[in-house]
Amino acid sequence: MPREIWQCPKCAREFSRKNQRHACGTGNSADVLRDRPQAVIEVYRAIESFINKLGKVETVARDRYVLFRSRRIFVDLSVMQNAVRVAIHLSRRIDNPIFIKIVANGKQVTHVAKITNLVEFKHIEPLIKEAWQFSLA
Secondary structure, eight states: OOOOOEEOTTTOOEESSTTOOOOSSOOOHHHHHTTOOHHHHHHHHHHHHHHHTTSSOEEEEETTEEEEESSSEEEEEEEOSSOEEEEEEESSOOOOTTEEEEEEETTEEEEEEEEOSHHHHHHHHHHHHHHHHHHHO
């Protein structure tokens, strides 16, 4: 049975929980990227482009953070001066040296990496897709 979707009457964003606490609006990724080095912008744009090709995804940008969600958040980014910190929310633990931190929390395991170039991004691309698929379940 499909879950009921609640839509915020103020901003029209959709959530799987009624009266979901949130900040209305989705922000703008251009604000997050302002004054960042070109290499960081390239990494961010590659991640964003890949995620947007997966299917229906909402992008929420605030300050230096960007969240990507389908039914729930599956990837969140922190845009730093020299890297993009990527947190990927998976259903399982993956031990890989690219991850600087791994945290199990309930039904998901969050894997954190600092991505500084497109080669590093290619290593986590399949895991981002897996996280998106997991977020739809």
